[in-house]
Amino acid sequence: NAGVTQTPKFQVLKTGQSMTLQCAQDMNHNSMYWYRQDPGMGLRLIYYSASEGTTDKGEVPNGYNVSRLNKREFSLRLESAAPSQTSVYFCASSLGRQGTEAFFGQGTRLTVV
Amino acid sequence: AQSVAQPEDQVNVAEGNPLTVKCTYSVSGNPYLFWYVQYPNRGLQFLLKYITGDNLVKGSYGFEAEFNKSQTSFHLKKPSALVSDSALYFCAVRDSESTLTFGKGTMLLVSP
Numbered sequence: 001n002a003g004v005t006q007t008p009k010f011q012v013l014k015t016g017q018s019m020t021l022q023c024a025q026d027m028n029h030n031s032m033y034w035y036r037q038d039p040g041m042g043l044r045l046i047y048y049s050a051s052e053g054t055t056d057k058g059e060v061p062n063g064y065n066v067s068r069l070n071k072r073e074f075s076l077r078l079e080s081a082a083p084s085q086t087s088v089y090f091c092a093s094s095l096g097r098q099g100t101e102a103f104f105g106q107g108t109r110l111t112v113v
Numbered sequence: 114a115q116s117v118a119q120p121e122d123q124v125n126v127a128e129g130n131p132l133t134v135k136c137t138y139s140v141s142g143n144p145y146l147f148w149y150v151q152y153p154n155r156g157l158q159f160l161l162k163y164i165t166g167d168n169l170v171k172g173s174y175g176f177e178a179e180f181n182k183s184q185t186s187f188h189l190k191k192p193s194a195l196v197s198d199s200a201l202y203f204c205a206v207r208d209s210e211s212t213l214t215f216g217k218g219t220m221l222l223v224s225p
Binding site: 004033035040041042043044045048058090092094098099101102103104105106107 | 122145147149154155156157158159162164165203207208212213214215216217218
């Protein structure tokens with residue numbers, strides 16, 4: 001099983017450029033998440049989708065938008081990248097029930113110069 | 114709002130010795146608690162979880178965790194550490210909402 005697949009793995013953007021991070025899961029999970037990981041900050045939730053057709057803001061949504069394209073895919077878009085968005089981005093998915101664990105992709109390392 | 118605290122940025126232990134990585138949490142309602150491990154340049158891997166039942170939970174790679182409701186803690190333990198256990202460990206909590214809140218992480222370094 002592929003699990004959670006993120007593309008691209010690495011990206012360098014110039015300030016003001018836009019890009020979309022793609023995420024797909026093949027586990028028939030209901031919920032999907034986007035986190036960013038910064039040194040000393042742990043993982044912070046950007047946006048999540050509890051089920052197909054719904055999206056909600058997390059802890060740090062400013063500067064980002066998301067689309068739950070279908071049950072498998074959940075994309076994260078940076079409309080106008082800023083250096084503060086330099087980070088490692090992780091997509092995750094879970095069945096969505098309270099006691100179920102989340103499964104993570106391998107991450108996208110984004111640098112904004 | 115739910116929160117997780119991992120009070121140690123780094124834990125050092127010699128190979129063969131027992132290890133403990135600490136985690137305390139705050140949540141309204143019943144907690145669902147998780148431990149994840151992250152190796153360099155990799156995603157997070159699920160280790161174990163507490164939902165209900167026995168306070169001692171066993172997981173992958175010989176790890177276990179003890180849930181203590183009165184102390185609101187969920188410490189990760191292993192009886193005998195391996196050098197290959199060296200990694201970044203995250204504690205996480207979820208309540209009735211669908212989101213997972215993570216601690217800042219604890220780097221475990223196991224020396225030969």
